[in-house]
Amino acid sequence: MNAPIFPLAYGNTLSLGESIQFQILGAxxxxxxxGFLWGALELSGYFFRRSEIKKRAAQLSxxxxxxxxxxxxxxxxxxxxxxxxxxxxxxxxxxxxxRILSISPARPPETISQLSLHAWSVEGRxxxxxxxxxx
Numbered sequence: 001m002n003a004p005i006f007p008l009a010y011g012n013t014l015s016l017g018e019s020i021q022f023q024i025l026g027a028x029x030x031x032x033x034x035g036f037l038w039g040a041l042e043l044s045g046y047f048f049r050r051s052e053i054k055k056r057a058a059q060l061s062x063x064x065x066x067x068x069x070x071x072x073x074x075x076x077x078x079x080x081x082x083x084x085x086x087x088x089x090x091x092x093x094x095x096x097x098x099r100i101l102s103i104s105p106a107r108p109p110e111t112i113s114q115l116s117l118h119a120w121s122v123e124g125r126x127x128x129x130x131x132x133x134x135x
Contacts, residue, residue: 078103083103086100086103087100
């Protein structure tokens with residue numbers, strides 16, 4: 001490879017082979033720099049994670065002598081009217097005497113996109129059930 005390193009040494013015209021050589025060399029330089037940055041960041045991340053693990057281990061060892069009792073969390077209070085309405089709805093739905101063992105609030109979707117995905121899954125279920133024969 002007798003080609004000069006700098007493209008200005010060629011003048012105004014480059015052959016196709018020389019142009020490809022410069023493109024490959026440029027890509028190698030860019031990817032080498034990106035690889036070096038990736039390696040440096042991974043190495044610094046390793047040291048940060050390692051120091052964090054040592055800090056947590058020191059905190060846990062200092063707390064090991066202390067006996068801590070769990071703090072009881074009282075369940076949220078549901079109004080009696082809501083409980084009565086839920087019991088009536090369950091009785092009407094099942095048409096027999098049932099016992100409600102626990103009531104917990106439903107967790108709403110966190111984002112609008114999850115809400116729209118939920119709506120699409122409900123629509124898909126509806127279409128599948130509509131396509132089946134009722135016996």
